[in-house]
Amino acid sequence: MSQTRRRTRQRDAVAALLQQREDFRTAQQIHADLREAGDDVGLTTVYRCLAAMTESGEVDILLGQDGEARYRACSTGHHHHLVCRSCGFTVEVTAAPVERWARRTAEEHGFSDVTHTVEIIGLCDTCATS
Amino acid sequence: MSQTRRRTRQRDAVAALLQQREDFRTAQQIHADLREAGDDVGLTTVYRCLAAMTESGEVDILLGQDGEARYRACSTGHHHHLVCRSCGFTVEVTAAPVERWARRTAEEHGFSDVTHTVEIIGLCDTCATS
C-alpha cells in the first residue's frame, strides 16, 4: 500500500532536462539529449519517466501529425499552447473565450463530461524572418 | 503530365462507406467494415484512398491519444468537431469566437502562418444515459 515514489538519478535527469528546455521534444530526442549530456538513461526509462510525469501533471503531451508524442514541462494550471512548427518554441496561453465556447457548445448538443484540445501552430518571429 | 485520377471499385467502396457513416473510424475499422459488407479492399489500398481523400479535402483526420488516426467524410468548409469519446458520434461545429481568439493570440506573440486544432471530446446524450 505504500506507493512511495522513489527518487532516482534517472528521474532527476529527465526532470532537469525538461526544466531547462522550453520547447516540446520527443522521447527519443530527450533520450539523445541526456546521452549527449553524459546522463545516460535507458530509452525505456525515459518513456516511463515521461508517462509518470504526465500522469502527475508535471508535463504536457502534444501528439504531432507525424504520430510522435512530444513532451514539455508546463505550468500546472489549465492552459493551451502556441507552438512554432519549425523550432518547437512554445508559449503557454489561456483562452477564457474558448473555454466558454466549448462548454456552451457541448451543452447545446447534449454532451457531458467534456474536455477539449486547443493548439495553435504557426511560425514564430525568429523562424519567419530567417 | 496527365495525372488522371482513376475511378476504381475500391475508391468508390471506401468513399461510399464514409458517406453513410457519421462517426470517426480508424483505417482498420474501415477495412473490416468493407470486408464485412463483401467489398473486399486491401488494407494498403484503404490507407492509400484515405490519404488521397484527405489531400483533396474530402475527409478529415483526427489523431486520437492512442496513436490511431480516425477518418470521417466531412463538409468541406473550415469547421471543428464535437466527438463522443465512447461511440465516436460526431457533430461538426463552427467557432467564430475561437477563430478570432486564435488569430489575435498568434499576432500578439509574433506568430505568422498559423493554423489551429480545436476538438471537444465528451460523452454524447445516448452514451451518458446507458
Next chain:
DNA sequence: GCACTACTGAAAATGGTTGTCGTTAGCAGT
C-alpha cells in the same frame, strides 16, 4: 483493341511505443 501507366494488395519493412524479466538500488525498519 492497344498501349500506357495508375492502381492494387500480399508480404515485408519501418518506427514509435510498450512489455518482459533478471538486475540494481531507494527507502524504511532494525
Next chain:
DNA sequence: ACTGCTAACGACAACCATTTTCAGTAGTGC
C-alpha cells in the same frame, strides 16, 4: 551501517499502426 522489500532500471523482444516494395491488374485515352 545492515537487511529486506520492492520500485525502478534497461537491454531486448514484442506490438501494432502505417508505409514501402514490387509484380500483377485494370482504368483511360487513342
